[in-house]
Amino acid sequence: MTPARLFSARSRTMFEGMGHWASSTQAGLKPSQPPPRQVSPRLLSVSCADLVKHQELPGKKPLSEKKLKRCFVDCRRVLVCGGNGGAGASCFHSEPRKEFGGPDGGDGGNGGHVILRGAQCFLSGHLTCWPRESMRLCGGCRGCCQVLVVFPLTWHKRDVDQQVKSLSSVLSRYQGFNGEDGGSKNCFGRSGAVLYIQVPVGTLVKEGNRVVADLAHLGDEYIAALGGAGGKGNRFFLANDNRAPVTCTPGQPGQQRVLHLELKTVAHAGMVGFPNAGKSSLLRALSNARPAVASYPFTTLKPHVGIVHYEGHQQIAVADIPGLIRGAHQNRGLGSAFLRHIERCCFLLFVVDLSLPEPWTQVDDLKYELEMYEEGLSERPHAIVANKIDLPEAQANLSQLRDHMGQEVIALSAVTGENLEQLLLHLKVLYDAYMEAKLGQGCKPLRW
Numbered sequence: 001m002t003p004a005r006l007f008s009a010r011s012r013t014m015f016e017g018m019g020h021w022a023s024s025t026q027a028g029l030k031p032s033q034p035p036p037r038q039v040s041p042r043l044l045s046v047s048c049a050d051l052v053k054h055q056e057l058p059g060k061k062p063l064s065e066k067k068l069k070r071c072f073v074d075c076r077r078v079l080v081c082g083g084n085g086g087a088g089a090s091c092f093h094s095e096p097r098k099e100f101g102g103p104d105g106g107d108g109g110n111g112g113h114v115i116l117r118g119a120q121c122f123l124s125g126h127l128t129c130w131p132r133e134s135m136r137l138c139g140g141c142r143g144c145c146q147v148l149v150v151f152p153l154t155w156h157k158r159d160v161d162q163q164v165k166s167l168s169s170v171l172s173r174y175q176g177f178n179g180e181d182g183g184s185k186n187c188f189g190r191s192g193a194v195l196y197i198q199v200p201v202g203t204l205v206k207e208g209n210r211v212v213a214d215l216a217h218l219g220d221e222y223i224a225a226l227g228g229a230g231g232k233g234n235r236f237f238l239a240n241d242n243r244a245p246v247t248c249t250p251g252q253p254g255q256q257r258v259l260h261l262e263l264k265t266v267a268h269a270g271m272v273g274f275p276n277a278g279k280s281s282l283l284r285a286l287s288n289a290r291p292a293v294a295s296y297p298f299t300t301l302k303p304h305v306g307i308v309h310y311e312g313h314q315q316i317a318v319a320d321i322p323g324l325i326r327g328a329h330q331n332r333g334l335g336s337a338f339l340r341h342i343e344r345c346c347f348l349l350f351v352v353d354l355s356l357p358e359p360w361t362q363v364d365d366l367k368y369e370l371e372m373y374e375e376g377l378s379e380r381p382h383a384i385v386a387n388k389i390d391l392p393e394a395q396a397n398l399s400q401l402r403d404h405m406g407q408e409v410i411a412l413s414a415v416t417g418e419n420l421e422q423l424l425l426h427l428k429v430l431y432d433a434y435m436e437a438k439l440g441q442g443c444k445p446l447r448w
């Protein structure tokens, strides 16, 4: 299938050869097969390059990586307290000509639970107990349109944009809503509303060292703290041997727990590579994500996820993981903190800087680091992407890399857009294989 991105390119030239390309790829074109004769491969490359150049959004100043990093939090310690139950009432019915009407104290309402919910939402982790005037219904995404999500009125769209896939807005303490006390005339107190804490999909919930929940899918929920039961009113204690009970019970306090939230970025493909290999440049070329690009190492300080659109509304999420170096598993460079973001990726793209001598050593080192972090991680389905093919020294290294690897190497240039379409097609092949494997196992595949 042909990536829809190619069709949605702004370049007019793209559409000239589209008809042939679409029909032939739908007939089962493999990424290794050359495109059909009628279509000039150069035309496709040029359109990708155009895409790379024209992706800047007009009028929107991109935030610096440093500022984005400040907003990115992947660990949080949270104290969650369920709402307290309301107290039962103790009173007696009384009206003219019916002086001893019996006990009519109602029960207290139950305290509200505190629930963690995996949401792929532009709002994450916002407290729902701001003053009523500042409440807004979030209709912005599938994950939370039924939930009352509240945020301060002073926040702008740009502020909430940055909350995506981060625990930065999860507060250190959440208190559930209390149940109301019972009243006279058998009035039961209202139960406290459920307090939803929106956390990004891929959040692991730990209590001590024990993993208690894994919110790996959109809409996954975990009851972090139970609300306390409401107390009983004196009407509840009415019995044959006690026609006028005065007893009523107070509400139970809500459950209190200290939880550790840990975010592991969830994406279909994870880009792994040494600093300066061109991972961020590649993500910019493939998607609308805007990670910072610069010629110094460790430009990227947090994972970025970009979406690659394909025909039929299929979307593949690609994550740009900060650069790894030798010894990353021993906390060298940016350390092992970012290795955990690779764990959740369904398949990997090893991005190699082809302009450096002996580029195969980069792949070996990367695989070693992954293996040291978690056994079997380097065995995930993967592709080797040799970047910077536009540089003269890269051409000489390519054949050596191919000989050493003994598998397909996708040589491309993230800057000029040369051969990007081969990567797009290969991504789709990896994605299809992943979907098939998941459906074969009867598991729910990750959809974006």
Ligand SMILES: Nc1nc2c(ncn2[C@@H]2O[C@H](COP(=O)(O)OP(=O)(O)OP(=O)(O)O)[C@@H](O)[C@H]2O)c(=O)[nH]1
Pocket (backbone or CB within 6 Å): 273, 274, 275, 276, 277, 278, 279, 280, 281, 282, 292, 293, 294, 295, 296, 297, 298, 299, 300, 301, 322, 323, 324, 387, 388, 389, 390, 391, 412, 413, 414, 415, 416
């Ligand atoms: N000539 C050429 N330069 C490239 C290409 N891709 C990336 N670069 C350059 O390589 C440098 C590093 O690119 P980045 O995309 O920031 O690399 P990165 O892998 O994200 O680096 P870190 O964020 O530090 O891990 C930049 O100066 C890019 O312009 C390419 O295909 N050709």
Ligand SMILES: [Mg+2]
Pocket (backbone or CB within 6 Å): 279, 280, 281, 291, 292, 293, 299, 300, 320
């Ligand atoms: Mg980068």
